[in-house]
Amino acid sequence: MSRASRLTALAAAWLATGCGGGGSGSGTGPCTPGAATQLVKTGGDAQVWYFNNPLPAALSVKALDANNCVVPGVVVNWTVASGGGGVSPAQSTTNASGVASAADSIGSSTPQSVHATPAITSLPTLTFSATASAAPTSEAVSVKDNFFQPNDTTVQAGGSVTWNWAGNTSHTLTFTSGPAPLPAETTAQMTGTRTITFNTPGTYGYRCTIHSGMSGTLNVVH
Ligand SMILES: [Cu+2]
Known part of the structure; x- marks a missing residue:
């Protein structure tokens, strides 16, 4: 594929994507995203579950530009900051809806905190928490x-x-x-x-x- 047709395809993808919603600019229709200026949590925070088990819901974040247009292609690094367990994958990239996600497992001690750290250093690092108890026998x-x-x-x-x-x-x-x-x-x-x-x-x-x-x-x- 030539450079020109690649760019055309990319532009078409952007136009098709539009403003994925969730922003305050509702009703403005499709938009072409600029640089990401916001990173917000969209799911998975503050779950309560059981030791040594995967959490029911994935952790997810959404990247937006200054006009609340969703931004694909933003790299997010996921790390367990405290409490044990594991998060996978260690890195994900925002999709056409501006969303990046990872699966989180709780370890044998909680509260657990997981950091979502964007590769764009001007964006905030977000912290997800999870707590667990032992399941009944x-x-x-x-x-x-x-x-x-x-x-x-x-x-x-x-x-x-x-x-x-x-x-x-x-x-x-x-x-x-x-x-x-x-x-x-x-x-x-x-x-x-x-x-x-x-x-x-x-x-x-x-x-x-x-x-x-x-x-x-x-x-x-x-
Ligand atoms: Cu019955």
Whole structure:
């Protein structure tokens, strides 16, 4: 590709990108970004999760110029400043929407802080924080009419969950998603308990097949 056609392609990309939104200049339509003068957090700050696990949401920042037009191509370096864990990749570049992101894992001590340091030294370094606790090794869920309580539960891998049937009608415990093999179904019953040990981290979905909308989620973490 010639230099001229490369430039044409680049200009077309810029025009197509336009002002990705989020700035105060809403309604101004597409814009051609100038030099980045702002770097702001757009996601992932102040998450609360569990030791030695990846955070549910990525850390992300957005680069903007003086007119709040998003700026692609800004290099951002990600480092763990304190608290252990890890961030990956160590470097990312703002995309067509002006956003650069990285995945963050919490270590065995928190609070953790992660720095997003732009290669453009006139832009600010942003600090993300995360805190963690140990996940429980056992949990209990009541099977009621017609809901699971709580319907979102977290245990450590190797931990167990006990479902206690506590309603006046019959319900099943039927796993619908999660790491294979899924636990066997508990068919319709009105009383009783079922305890299952979970060794594989992941998100499990389950439901009662008799009552639509009666469903729950189980997170098994490291
Ligand atoms: Cu049911």
